[in-house]
Amino acid sequence: MSAAVDMVQFNADIVTMMPEIVLGCGAMLLLLLGVFAGDKHSRAVTVGCVILLLVTAVLVVGGPDARTLAFGGTVVVDGFSRFTKLLVLAGSAIAMLMSLDYLRDEKLTRFEYPLLVSLATLGMMLMISANDLIVLYVGLELQSLALYVLASFARDNARSTEAGLKYFVLGALSSGMLLYGASLLYGFTGTTTFEGIAAALTRDGAGVGVKLGAAFVLAGLAFKISAVPFHMWTPDVYEGAPTPVTAFFAAAPKIAAMSLIARFIFGALGPAEGVWLQIIAPVAVASMVWGALAAIGQTNIKRLMAYSSISHMGYALTGFVAGSQEGVYGVLVYLVIYLAMTVGTFVCILLMRRNGEAVENVSDLAGLSDRDPTTAYLLAILMFSLIGIPPLAGFFGKWYVFLALIHSAAEHPWMYTVAIVGLITSVIGAYYYLNIVRVMFFDKPAAKFEKPLGLVNSALLGASGAFVIGSVVVLAPLIDAASAAAKSLFP
Amino acid sequence: MILATVAFYVFATGLIAAALLVVSARNPVHSVLYLILAFFNAAALFVLLGAEFLAMVLVVVYVGAVAVLFLFVVMMLDIDFAELRQGFMQYAPMGVIIAIVFLFELAAVGGAWVLTPAITAVENPTPAGITNTEALGHILYTKYVLVFQAAGMVLLVAMIGAIVLTLRHREGVKRQSASVQIGRKRSEAVELRKVRPGEGL
Numbered sequence: 001m002s003a004a005v006d007m008v009q010f011n012a013d014i015v016t017m018m019p020e021i022v023l024g025c026g027a028m029l030l031l032l033l034g035v036f037a038g039d040k041h042s043r044a045v046t047v048g049c050v051i052l053l054l055v056t057a058v059l060v061v062g063g064p065d066a067r068t069l070a071f072g073g074t075v076v077v078d079g080f081s082r083f084t085k086l087l088v089l090a091g092s093a094i095a096m097l098m099s100l101d102y103l104r105d106e107k108l109t110r111f112e113y114p115l116l117v118s119l120a121t122l123g124m125m126l127m128i129s130a131n132d133l134i135v136l137y138v139g140l141e142l143q144s145l146a147l148y149v150l151a152s153f154a155r156d157n158a159r160s161t162e163a164g165l166k167y168f169v170l171g172a173l174s175s176g177m178l179l180y181g182a183s184l185l186y187g188f189t190g191t192t193t194f195e196g197i198a199a200a201l202t203r204d205g206a207g208v209g210v211k212l213g214a215a216f217v218l219a220g221l222a223f224k225i226s227a228v229p230f231h232m233w234t235p236d237v238y239e240g241a242p243t244p245v246t247a248f249f250a251a252a253p254k255i256a257a258m259s260l261i262a263r264f265i266f267g268a269l270g271p272a273e274g275v276w277l278q279i280i281a282p283v284a285v286a287s288m289v290w291g292a293l294a295a296i297g298q299t300n301i302k303r304l305m306a307y308s309s310i311s312h313m314g315y316a317l318t319g320f321v322a323g324s325q326e327g328v329y330g331v332l333v334y335l336v337i338y339l340a341m342t343v344g345t346f347v348c349i350l351l352m353r354r355n356g357e358a359v360e361n362v363s364d365l366a367g368l369s370d371r372d373p374t375t376a377y378l379l380a381i382l383m384f385s386l387i388g389i390p391p392l393a394g395f396f397g398k399w400y401v402f403l404a405l406i407h408s409a410a411e412h413p414w415m416y417t418v419a420i421v422g423l424i425t426s427v428i429g430a431y432y433y434l435n436i437v438r439v440m441f442f443d444k445p446a447a448k449f450e451k452p453l454g455l456v457n458s459a460l461l462g463a464s465g466a467f468v469i470g471s472v473v474v475l476a477p478l479i480d481a482a483s484a485a486a487k488s489l490f491p
Numbered sequence: 492m493i494l495a496t497v498a499f500y501v502f503a504t505g506l507i508a509a510a511l512l513v514v515s516a517r518n519p520v521h522s523v524l525y526l527i528l529a530f531f532n533a534a535a536l537f538v539l540l541g542a543e544f545l546a547m548v549l550v551v552v553y554v555g556a557v558a559v560l561f562l563f564v565v566m567m568l569d570i571d572f573a574e575l576r577q578g579f580m581q582y583a584p585m586g587v588i589i590a591i592v593f594l595f596e597l598a599a600v601g602g603a604w605v606l607t608p609a610i611t612a613v614e615n616p617t618p619a620g621i622t623n624t625e626a627l628g629h630i631l632y633t634k635y636v637l638v639f640q641a642a643g644m645v646l647l648v649a650m651i652g653a654i655v656l657t658l659r660h661r662e663g664v665k666r667q668s669a670s671v672q673i674g675r676k677r678s679e680a681v682e683l684r685k686v687r688p689g690e691g692l
Contacts, residue, residue: 010633013637017637020637024640024644028647031647031651070637071633071634071635071636071637072633072634072635074634074635074637074638075637110655112651112654112655115651116648116651116652116655119644119647119648119651122641122644123641123644126637126641134635134638135637135638135641138638138641138642138645139641141645142641142644142645142648145645145648145649145652146648146652148652149648149651149652149655149656152656153655155655155656164656
């Protein structure tokens with residue numbers, strides 16, 4: 001290596017990673033603002049963070065079209081990363097906006113909240129752009145550490161602190177597994193970059209060491225998307241964390257981890273399809289089945305949404321099982337739709353307040369159709385969409401992943417089984433979603449909720465409802481974008 | 492060359508002696524001080540191996556931060572070490588077993604070293620002509636600068652997290668305010684009283 005640094009290349013690298021750099025520096029500036037202005041101005045910090053995310057999104061859109069490697073090939077920017085980064089930024093910005101009223105009502109208004117969300121977003125963007133095991137790990141830790149703190153943000157609430165502690169301990173365990181796997185991969189292939197690992201696999205084939213390493217890394221990543229059997233933390237953390245934080249957990253980090261899985265299995269493990277397929281396929285099936293079965297007995301709506309997110313991650317993973325460009329494209333469409341549905345559902349959960357505190361049981365929704373018909377109908381539509389009833393958005397999500405699976409099944413007949421399991425679990429899952437609709441429309445009305453939704457949350461619920469209902473129209477441009485993004489993952 | 496050998500034995504003896512004293516000293520403060528001595532000897536051994544960066548890190552991180560932290564903990568916390576030490580001997584057999592395992596592992600490593608000379612010729616990753624600190628700097632601030640900075644962000648998040656979860660502003664705590672202190676006038680701070688001989692105020 002020469003002592004003189006190639007400054008031209010270095011500057012180009014910095015330009016490539018400009019969105020991340022701007023986000024990191026902006027978050028630090030807003031941190032200073034928050035520290036000096038105090039908690040009284042936390043609304044200003046929140047607005048600043050939303051604007052910062054918007055600026056970052058503009059920079060992401062303006063990024064390079066072609067696949068661009070930077071910093072010695074450790075990070076990559078392409079159409080796929082652009083698509084998922086925009087999705088993550090949208091999820092984070094929505095999570096900040098959603099939380100404003102809730103944090104005020106719970107007297108949790110602190111300027112650190114939007115900053116931790118922003119820094120977690122920075123970690124997610126690094127995860128999405130990771131093309132190297134080191135970047136993968138650092139991005140993942142940056143994200144996770146901020147999420148642990150957010151989970152216990154209501155620090156005087158025992159359930160919230162318990163959620164944070166549980167998430168932290170189990171998250172540390174999963175990080176340990178991931179690191180162990182990464183060290184095995186490095187040891188057996190001699191490189192940390194995804195291209196290098198792929199090249200080594202093509203050259204030497206996948207030995208036991210590489211298989212073990214890949215299994216451990218995928219186990220660590222499966223923890224982050226709460227796929228079965230690494231899902232144990234999810235219900236407790238979702239229940240204990242403040243509701244807007246739960247909404248954030250359910251969307252953006254899942255999207256980032258899914259795109260990281262995509263890049264890892266198709267980038268690094270691309271030449272060894274059999275290795276990752278025999279891990280991802282059982283995980284996907286188990287998530288679909290357990291997510292549908294375990295949710296049946298839940299009475300707490302946040303726990304129920306936890307199991308719902310487990311099963312949805314299972315459905316999304318089936319797109320990877322298909323192993324084709326079409327499958328990845330199905331996953332991307334699924335993630336967009338999942339984000340929209342999650343936002344709407346959690347806004348409705350935020351509405352559930354009585355006597356100055358949040359109520360979280362499904363039974364508390366009883367008779368909502370009498371008291372607040374608009375919200376009740378919108379929530380019912382969201383539930384139908386979560387089941388996957390056409391022509392609502394949720395149907396198209398499942399349609400595209402299962403279609404890709406069926407197409408791939410021409411070569412691998414066992415994939416029909418996965419698709420059939422998916423269909424059966426969708427029917428089982430319909431029970432608990434429909435149960436919520438039944439409670440809202442046919443049960444004896446419970447007491448009124450304290451107050452209607454604020455302006456921002458009403459707008460978010462309206463947008464989510466409009467997206468779900470009008471998916472036939474809005475999906476067309478989205479499908480083109482997702483298709484182009486998926487194509488860039490398969491050069 | 493003879494000088495390097497002498498230095499090696501001096502530091503190695505120092506290291507082992509200090510390590511023995513860490514576990515055998517009665518006073519825990521002395522233990523921590525011996526630990527610092529052990530760290531310094533280990534750092535000197537690294538310098539002899541030509542790994543001066545590791546030596547510096549050992550001194551800065553372990554002596555500068557970790558050992559001082561130990562010292563604080565030992566001195567600030569009211570721990571009854573006599574009680575902790577009770578029943579020490581009942582753990583001794585376990586300790587002996589672990590020591591034997593370590594000895595065998597050490598023998599295995601040493602045996603491999605002797606039997607297969609090929610692995611002793613490990614490639615030196617430091618490019619010729621520059622020190623290893625410089626070589627690390629060359630890749631840390633170019634290829635890995637993004638990860639390096641991201642690691643800094645991880646630490647920032649850890650700091651924010653610690654403050655968010657633990658800092659409570661208590662009422663009625665006197666705080667220092669430099670502007671108030673500087674803005675004080677003589678009339679507010681000093682009062683002149685006439686004191687008669689033989690009487691107090």
